Amino acid sequence: MIEAVRNGFRAFVGRYGLAVAVYIAAAMFVWVVLLIVLPQIAMIDTSFRGNVPASAVGGPDDGYTLSNYAAFVLGPMGNGNLFDVTILIRTLVAAVAVTLIDIALCYPVAYMLAHSATGVTARLMVLGLIAPFWINEILRAFAFRIIFGSTGLINEVGQATGLMDRPFDFISADVALYSSLAYSYILLMIFPIYNAVEALDKNQIEAARDMGAGTLRVHWRIVLPVAKPGIASGATIVFMLTAGALAAPQILGGPSSLWFTQLVYQWFNDAGNWPRGAAYATILLVTCITFVLLMMKVFRVPIGAIGR
Template sequence: MIQALRTAFDNLAGRHGLGVALFVGAAVFLWVLVLIVLPQLSMLDFSFRHNLPPPEIGGPNDVYTLDNYRYFLIGPDAGLNSLDIGVLLRTILAALFVTLIDIALCYPIAFILAHSARGVAVRLMVIGLIVPFWVNEILRAFAFRVLFGTTGLINGVGMGLGLWEAPIDFIRADVALYAGLTYAYILLMVFPIYNAVEALDRNQIEAARDMGASWWRVHWRVVLPVAKPGIASGATMVFMLTAGALAAPQILGGPSNLWFTQLIYQWFNEAGDWPRGAAYATILLVVCLSFVLMTMRLFRVSIGAIGR
């Protein structure tokens, strides 16, 4: 890692000068230290503390404890905390489901952008992808709630075409939630795959087709190996952001679907128990990072390949 950073610094200094390299290096260091490392360390420290009133903080009762993590596993009744553990598992599975949908949608879009569309078509496709994201994320979530509501456009068209007779509650069925989350992070999947696929020489695709390879085999043997780092990069961002989403689950989620981030929000803001909220946030972070690293190992994709 240190050697890679040193090589990147030397390359930057060679291209743009030592001053620019020092400025960029200092800016990145401060960004990582102040906005990532220190807040995470503070949250980790909070997670091992008791929830004490302000006058007792720093006193003899302010000691480290594992009670907050024990509560997640055991709960208040000295039994398995199946509710919170189940919410975490459902959140991870839902984030994985949204990530897979984004991959299925964005891979063909990225391939068309990189190797099929030309000129005006490419610009129109890029504009069509980017412009909707000028709207605030919360407004987009409410728009999806209106769209999938019982009196919304989806139900209106469906009943108008005779596909169903009574309005379908897409909110309660969490269809609106999954659709909103899939759309919210679609750009984070399209462009990493596009950057990876764009580097593929089209002559390789033509050669494979000339040799009689079917279309799916061309993608499986030629395109996907090149696109794999881009898919891994996009999947990592989409999965982490989906698992950590709060606004969309609160606006679009059904009454029976509780997101783990909502539990964290409740501990921090409604219960006022910051140590327990910090412990739950740490658990979510560790589980998500472990899942991502396991997936990268399974697909044999390194962090360096994702960075490229």
């Protein structure tokens, strides 16, 4: 492993020069170590601490404890914390649903970009995908609330055309929330799939069609095996970001749709219990990583394939 990294660094230096290689290495160090690893270590360390006043931090009362994790499992009364566990499961199920929606929407678009659209058509498709994201995520969430609200565009058009007898509560049904989340991360699904599918030789597709294979069989036997690493990469990003979303659930979530990140936020900000919030954040992180690794194992996608 170390030898492979060393050889890769030498090859990079030989191609781009020492200055560029050092800059990239320093940037990666800052990004991975200072902005990801160290904050995560600090959060995990905090999660094992007791909730003591600021003046007692580092003192004899500031010791390590498992009480924050025990509270998630056992609850305040010690007889089980079904409420928080249910919210965690519901968040993971919602994240899976949003990921599947994005896969279904983005796979055909990515394939068209890679093998069908050319010239002006391809540029217009890319521009149409990117331009809406010039708008802030919060503003987009409120726009979805306006569109799906009881007096919003969909209900007004539906009633005006006679398709709906009365307004439908898209907010309580989480339709607005799922739509907003799927839309927010659509680019993060399209481009990994596009990057994978673009490498596919068109002659393989033409040969399969010449041999009588239908469209579905061509995609199942030829395109999907090549696109699988891109789908896995995009699905991982979308799943993790959806499970960790906060703004959209706050704005678009129904009264009975509490997101696990909202619990984390409440422990940090409303309750002022940072160790408990850090423990809940760590539980969400570990659960999501475990789920992603399990799914990669089930679908036989190695981690190395994602980085290609």
